[in-house]
Amino acid sequence: MSKVPRLSPHLDARFGNTTQEVLLINLAFGTRILAQEDSWDKLQALQNGDADLSDKWLERAHRARLVLTGEEDWPDFVHRMDLSMREYISSHTGEVLEAAADREELLNRLARTEKLYREHSMPQPYQGPAEHVGPLMTKPVRLVDFIFDHCRAFLEHDLEDQSEDLDVHLVKLFFDRPALKLRYEQQFCIPRTTQLRARRIIDALKPGSRVLVLGDDDLVGLALVEMTDTLQVDILELDADLVAFLKERSNNRFTILEHNLRHGVPDSMKDKYDAVTTDPPYADDGMRFFLECAKTSLKKNDESRLFLSTFPGLLESPEKFWSDLDELGLHILQQQNHFSRYVYNNMYRVQHLAAFRHLGSPINPTTDLIGFPFLYAHFFECGLKVD
Numbered sequence: 001m002s003k004v005p006r007l008s009p010h011l012d013a014r015f016g017n018t019t020q021e022v023l024l025i026n027l028a029f030g031t032r033i034l035a036q037e038d039s040w041d042k043l044q045a046l047q048n049g050d051a052d053l054s055d056k057w058l059e060r061a062h063r064a065r066l067v068l069t070g071e072e073d074w075p076d077f078v079h080r081m082d083l084s085m086r087e088y089i090s091s092h093t094g095e096v097l098e099a100a101a102d103r104e105e106l107l108n109r110l111a112r113t114e115k116l117y118r119e120h121s122m123p124q125p126y127q128g129p130a131e132h133v134g135p136l137m138t139k140p141v142r143l144v145d146f147i148f149d150h151c152r153a154f155l156e157h158d159l160e161d162q163s164e165d166l167d168v169h170l171v172k173l174f175f176d177r178p179a180l181k182l183r184y185e186q187q188f189c190i191p192r193t194t195q196l197r198a199r200r201i202i203d204a205l206k207p208g209s210r211v212l213v214l215g216d217d218d219l220v221g222l223a224l225v226e227m228t229d230t231l232q233v234d235i236l237e238l239d240a241d242l243v244a245f246l247k248e249r250s251n252n253r254f255t256i257l258e259h260n261l262r263h264g265v266p267d268s269m270k271d272k273y274d275a276v277t278t279d280p281p282y283a284d285d286g287m288r289f290f291l292e293c294a295k296t297s298l299k300k301n302d303e304s305r306l307f308l309s310t311f312p313g314l315l316e317s318p319e320k321f322w323s324d325l326d327e328l329g330l331h332i333l334q335q336q337n338h339f340s341r342y343v344y345n346n347m348y349r350v351q352h353l354a355a356f357r358h359l360g361s362p363i364n365p366t367t368d369l370i371g372f373p374f375l376y377a378h379f380f381e382c383g384l385k386v387d
């Protein structure tokens with residue numbers, strides 16, 4: 001390693017094939033390495049700037065892209081995407097293009113591809129019975145908006161991300177979390193997103209503030225109490241496994257209750273909180289009752305805050321989200337786009353590609369365009385209008 005190494009901001013960990021086996025993963029590159037007993041300590045030492053850089057396991061972690069020096073080549077899917085865009089541009093303009101030399105060139109190429117795609121390759125709205133398909137099939141322009149937006153977000157914010165602030169301790173604390181459950185619409189964000197969200201919330205609130213987390217597969221409640229002891233945190237969550245996991249780690253630093261928000265918040269929690277944080281479901285109905293629960297539990301004053309993560313472009317109906325916020329008296333004070341990252345898993349990718357194909361878009365460059373690793377969501381800080 002010739003330059004000073006740092007830990008990738010996209011580090012995560014999972015169980016391997018056995019419960020003894022821990023895989024450390026770079027989510028942006030899709031690369032992984034088996035952890036050894038002392039790997040966490042070595043990664044922590046690296047973050048503290050006192051690692052032994054001649055260590056063999058750290059060398060391997062560097063080759064697996066957990067440890068970065070800033071001199072690494074791009075992930076393979078970026079090269080494939082570049083090639084696919086060159087071929088696509090060439091097929092429409094006859095121009096012959098060299099491989100992109102830098103990120104700016106990739107971004108320009110993506111803009112050209114997007115323009116041509118919207119002229120020549122748009123999926124056509126599904127014409128069959130609307131109850132059989134989702135909103136992206138009947139309005140596939142939303143699918144196109146989403147893939148170009150997320151692809152651009154990855155190239156702009158993540159491809160060469162040099163941040164060095166990942167909290168290894170949180171990654172370790174989160175790694176044996178319960179598996180994701182689709183029936184509860186779970187889709188947890190990557191550890192660094194949880195860390196940054198918790199930081200935003202801590203920085204915005206006064207010591208002693210009461211915070212309610214509505215649904216916590218993102219483990220923001222846990223991060224909040226790990227990162228500060230000045231907030232009082234309560235969590236409401238439906239998933240019994242997640243509740244058990246969080247209870248085990250709570251050490252009485254937060255209260256967690258197994259509860260279905262479809263029934264509203266318990267009476268004892270109404271008008272009690274200085275802040276609520278949530279990452280609600282993307283279906284209209286789920287979004288509505290999560291927002292109602294948020295509003296009901298907030299203290300009725302204009303200092304109360306809702307910290308909300310969502311991506312309007314992928315909601316069942318974005319217009320309903322804006323009108324729900326308005327009706328409930330929640331107004332946006334700050335918005336940070338592409339703040340949250342979630343693994344874009346192959347199940348969703350295959351579904352999206354099947355939709356493109358079915359609606360008449362070409363397999364190339366679509367397949368390579370949807371090779372980006374993260375789904376993104378915006379972060380909204382909302383205030384409450386009080387009469």
Ligand SMILES: C[S@@+](CC[C@H](N)C(=O)[O-])C[C@H]1O[C@@H](n2cnc3c(N)ncnc32)[C@H](O)[C@@H]1O
Nearest residue numbers: 184185187215216217238260261262279280281
């Ligand atoms: C709704 S999910 C996250 C959805 C995510 N933003 C997405 O991409 O679809 C957030 C959390 O809410 C929990 N949850 C889902 N339905 C719930 C309900 N009715 N009551 C309480 N928690 C619920 C989930 O278990 C999860 O931990």
